[in-house]
Amino acid sequence: MxxxxxxxxxxxxxxxxxxxxxxxxxxxxxxxxxxxxxxxxxxxxxxxxxxxxxxxxxxxxxxxxxxxxxxxxxxxxxxxxxxxxxxxxxxxxxxxxxxxxxxxxxxxxxxxxxxxxxxxxxxxxxxxxxxxxxxEDPPDDPxxxxxxxxxxxxxxxxxxxxxxQLAVLFWGLGTLTCLLVGGVAAWQVARGFAPVHRLAARISSLPAHELGTVLPTDDLPVELSPFVSRLNSLLERLQAALEREREFSGHVAHELRTPLAVLRTGLDLARRAQPPGTDEHAQLGELLETVDEMGALVDDLLLLARVERGADATQLRAVPLRPLVEAAWRNVEARASARGLRFDDRVPEGYEVQADPGKLHIVLQNLLTNAVSYTERDGSIAVEVGEGELLSVWDSGPQLPPESLERIFDRMWRADLARTDATQHAGLGLSLARGLCRHMEMDLRARNEDGGGLRLVVVPAGAPERYPARR
CATH class of the missing domain: 3.30.450 (Beta-Lactamase)
Structure with a gap:
């Protein structure tokens, strides 16, 4: 037991x-x-x-x-x-x-x-x-x-x-007393463990990206106070390590911007000096594309660092979703057409989301880019709105193992490189998208669909963990 x-x-x-x-x-x-x-x-x-x-x-x-x-x-x-x-x-x-x-x-x-x-x-x-x-007549001899x-x-x-009757009475009273004592004992034990359940609820509600939250110890029993104090100390150390990691990523990305800009300028000048159609001109063009990809990676790192620090202000308002979906799809439409991918925009006309327009556009851009990258040739991609969801992006690509459904939001994590053209990405898009969602009081989750494919779902913050899978 x-x-x-x-x-x-x-x-x-x-x-x-x-x-x-x-x-x-x-x-x-x-x-x-x-x-x-x-x-x-x-x-x-x-x-x-x-x-x-x-x-x-x-x-x-x-x-x-x-x-x-x-x-x-x-x-x-x-x-x-x-x-x-x-x-x-x-x-x-x-x-x-x-x-x-x-x-x-x-x-x-x-x-x-x-x-x-x-x-x-x-x-x-x-x-x-x-x-x-x-x-009156006693005997002569007693x-x-x-x-x-x-x-x-x-x-x-x-x-x-x-x-x-007394035995039955004592047995009945004894049994009734035992039941009463058992009920009172169970109630008192449950009441005594209530602080443990409250503490567990507080711990489970701690955001994974903000571990510096101090758990209060004022209303806890004396026996739990040392445990909570040590847990607070551990959370503070974890938060400090997380902050150092964020600062390091931000500093590295910031320091790389200038060298990359200088490198790109030099490569561009060298490419212009070569006649078009020559091998040197083509090779310099490929190098410029690589530098542009590195620049995009640095920009993503800087944006992710700002988002995690809360440096960017977020202004929520009613935003029409369908125009943002169309704008985000236009940026990846050429790549999708080259791979024969079909796109279906199922967002109802006039549907609005309480969000920051700029941040929501980046979220949609990253979700669609991820779908285009991991969907097999001649596959399908769809954006739609389901029950309890703000929006979702589905693709017919391969499903992920259950243990990988949460890891896809980790920095620099990528699925099997043998599938599709995932090698073109550094693994920051979904991590950045989730960070932006959290700043807009949303959450980004992933699930495998029963009918096949993977669905990335944007839901309100604090929504239940499970939604019925759609076929």
């Missing part, structure tokens, strides 16, 4: 159930013994009433006129009661005819026993005593007073029924 919350709740409930069970059992035993002791006391008291009715005097000896009192005694008892009076030699002096199951106990103290008579449980008390002496034995028994059906 890996859930700490479940383990803690089960531990608390287990201990509580054990304690409740022990307390309930101890209380039941205590009540049971008290009820039985009270039953024994009443049984002995009734026997003593019988014993006190026996009197000994000098003239008549032992008087045993017990019938009227015993009859009254039996009527007052709801439970069946048996009694028997013994002589010291063990012979029966008086008693109930059906009390043959009673026995005279040994000399000494009172004996209490459980018996079974005709399938019924009974409780029997036996003791020896000497009858009361008549004060030793003449004989020692008698008395046994009194009563069925325990009512007591057993009461104890059974």
């Amino acid at each position: 890996r859930s700490l919350r479940i383990r803690l709740a089960l531990s608390v409930v287990t201990v509580a159930v054990l304690l409740i069970g022990i307390l309930a059992a101890a209380l039941y035993v205590e009540v049971r013994e008290e009820i039985r002791a009270d039953f024994d006391r009443r049984l002995v008291e009734d026997g003593r009433v019988l014993a006190d009715l026996m009197e000994y005097d000098q003239e008549d000896g032992l008087e045993l006129d017990l019938a009227p009192l015993v009859e009254s005694f039996d009527r007052q008892r709801a439970a069946k009661t048996w009694w028997r009076l013994w002589r010291s030699d063990g012979s029966v002096l008086a008693g109930d005819p059906d009390a043959s199951f009673l026995e005279l106990g040994p000399p000494g103290s009172m004996v209490l026993r459980d018996r079974v008579h005709e399938g019924r449980r009974v409780r029997a008390a036996t003791w020896r005593f000497r009858p009361r002496i008549d004060p 030793a003449q007073v004989p020692q008698l034995g008395l046994s009194v028994a009563r069925e325990t059906e009512e007591v057993d029924a009461l104890l059974s």
Whole structure:
């Protein structure tokens, strides 16, 4: 079991159930013994009433006129009661005819026993005593007073029924208490783990491009504060490393602009000095194209550095999407036509997006450039608007492995170079597009379509991670 919350709740409930069970059992035993002791006391008291009715005097000896009192005694008892009076030699002096199951106990103290008579449980008390002496006619010798034995028994059906009811009552109350304690324990444990869930939500909401956000520790339990403090320290170090990387990229790109400009000027002058149609003229033209590509890469690096630093102001307004799509496609239409690619603009007329026009144009340009680069010959590209989406660009090119769907937005990452003409790109376009989207309160995501192809989707910031794939 890996859930700490479940383990803690089960531990608390287990201990509580054990304690409740022990307390309930101890209380039941205590009540049971008290009820039985009270039953024994009443049984002995009734026997003593019988014993006190026996009197000994000098003239008549032992008087045993017990019938009227015993009859009254039996009527007052709801439970069946048996009694028997013994002589010291063990012979029966008086008693109930059906009390043959009673026995005279040994000399000494009172004996209490459980018996079974005709399938019924009974409780029997036996003791020896000497009858009361008549004060008006006492014997000449007190030793003449004989020692008698008395046994009194009563069925325990009512007591057993009461104890059974108490057992059911204690069991029910114990079970109800355990359920109540379990519910309270689960609620308290869940409540105690609420700060952990809030902390997890805060961590998951941290933007990947802004790791310097400090997690608050004021409302956290003492046990979590050291963890959050160390996590904040780690995030600060990661943010510092990320800032150094951004500054390095920006500085390198800035420093390369001047040498590239000088190199391009020199190559252009040298190319003009060569007659058109010569090998030297063609080779210098190829070098100029390479320098232009390097210049575009440097410009992308500088723009990406500014975007990540937040140096460029972003002004959002309602922007018609279809004209931007048409303008972006015109820039790649020649390359697409050379490869036989079909383009379908499915954006509705009049559809608008809250965005910065300049930044949204760069986003569309990079998405379409990526689609043209990775779509196989005679393939298809489409721009459309789906449910929950601001816009999306689909191409019929090869799909990506699931682990690569997020990596395509990393700097300098490119898909398989053996496919299409991906070698013409440095792998900054999608990274720049995502950075621009985030500055416009959007997000850029990628997914494989069930019907084939790859779709790059622009959604509002904070939108759910999954959208239904369209066929």
